[in-house]
Amino acid sequence: MKVALFVTCLVDQICPNVGVSTVKVLRRLGCEVVFDDRQTCCGQPAFNTGYRKEARKFAERFIEIFEDTDAEAIVSPSGSCTAMVKHFHELFPDDIAWRERAEKIAAKTYEFGGFIVNVLNVEDVGASSSGRITWHDACHGLRDLGLRDEPRKLLKNVKGIEFVEMQNADVCCGFGGTFSVKYPEISAGMVDNKIEAIERADVRAVASGDASCLMQIGGRLSRTESDVTTMHLAEILASQE
């Protein structure tokens, strides 16, 4: 299957290894991956802060770029950015033509883990790693896209790792985009609850499907000098130790 990668700006700039891992896994599963380097951001920061005009610009640009590919699916290593693509149509309440284009693009856009399980129908990607690993449900992947079992199935099939469920895995880590810097104290209180649960799970790494949550959790783990590391789902699935 031909797949167009939407790598997201955060992965592109901050954790490119997540993008590289995504490509590796998709290729291992027989996909042909294409990447259009005109892409930048989905515009979610603008949309979520209330700047709809600015968000519309990003949406139009995204739609135009991804309409150019003949790939059957658009895949992104982010539940949050995928959910944003699904929200695009709301930005064109009075423009049927754009709304239809937005809906068409949204229909073929998938989050990485959901794509593997639900479209490729694969649960064992042939990965192997080690140690105890727990999962943090990123909110938009979980509640906007309904992906709860998919990442767990994938992780449980990774040879050599011990998957442990932590308490309140589905509670927000406190990132929330601009929320994390508008209300840093509340955001920090939320991530501290998350870290308490991670530490109690006694794991070597916490995995998630969104680089933004991992930046929040990882940033606080690093500040508190914890030994636990953060890993994106794609990085674990790419590893063959």
Added chain:
Amino acid sequence: MDHLTAETFDQNARDALRDPILHGALRNLADNFAERRRSAMASVDDWEGLRGKARCIKEETLLHLDKYLLEFVKNAEEAGVKFHWARDGKEACEVVLDLIMERGAEMVVKAKSMAGEEIHLNEVLESAGIEPVETDLGEWIIQLAGETPSHIVVPAIHKTKAQIAQLFVDKIGIEKSDDVDVLTKTARNILRKRFAEAKIGISGVNFAVAETGTMLILENEGNIRLTTGVPKTHIAIMGIEKIIPRFADLDVFLKLLPRSGTGQRLTAYQSLLTGVKKKAADEGPNEVHVVLLDNGRSRMLSHPVTRQSLACIRCGACLNACPVYQQVGGHAYGSVYPGPIGAVITPQLIGLSRTKQLPYASSLCGACREVCPVKIDIPELLLHLRAEITDGTAAGAVAETPVKRKFFESLAFRAYSQAWASPKSYKFGLRTARLMQKFVARKGKIGEVSGFVARLLPPLGAWTAWRDAPVVASRSFREQWKAGLDSDM
């Protein structure tokens, strides 16, 4: 006592975060209620189906509210109820005050009512020399303490048993006891006397059935039954959205509300009130007055996105599920309705210019939407209000000056939407960031920045006050793609 306002949400929240007693109480709330709600939900066959049904009934009602309201009024009038229409809180208070004055009452007993809180009835009554006596235990405690409720179902949730015990010593003069039985018995003895004295009882309404003119009120303590049944006059204050079309619809809401609110299969009391007593030997009030309150609701009704705010049945499940509420509690919101639903309703009731922080007081995690028994998309509403704020258009019931836009923030978003619209300037930004971060990065991360840098880049300062920040990678994904990943099989 000075109460907090929504305008200072950030400061209120910071103060709340430093309160260890509040934190303990909130943690109990979150754990207990979530668990109780889950097991109560499991006792219903098709929870999701029920939610869908409830939302459909609410949608139908709201789309034909004019019709159903008049049907309710007609049927209740036939049963002897008198109606009063109030455009806003002020009018509603005036109506209630007039009714009390006409009957020469100096004291009223009150059942817990969010509508009563919304119109600040107690303050109005007190300044007119009338003593409002709250009869719900939680509300009574709050009234003793001179505070406001911090939760729409459990108003005194922010208080510990020890604090309440001390309050009883200070205000009632009983011997100190932290035995819950002793405390509740004390309250009951005092309140029973007040019920017997009262000429007027004031309550809210949970559901008003158009078909029969019946009002339904749910409770656990029996105080509402006494408030609405013992005094000669019962005054009910209800928002115009409390209507449901048919008696049979109660089946759906009676399954959803107690389970969502307190994790009960059913509350201890359900009072179905239809009109006044017919014969002298009957129980119940001689006269019933219903105040129909708009107070911004018509405006909410006028837009398809905000309309869903009126589907709320005030169960409080979104508060219990909200990780932000769990951090800061109800008072930080500085408004009658706290938590996610409060962040949505309050700006629409009193205008955005005084509440513009509230729609941003959420990480948009969607836990509220997940638990809402009537499937209100609270994140969608929050985003709608945020867009109104940045557009400078005002939401809310009252005419007001547009919200002042944040100059630097809107500039930043305009710049970002311009620059990131072209791969060239995107790449330029990437290179600039790599260059700049050399001044602040150590060992591949950015620790706490302060002073000049934090003032120059407030978001970086806010982020790194609590968390290390990652650095921009030395080779971006797109650079790696170009350098061979594109063909690397």
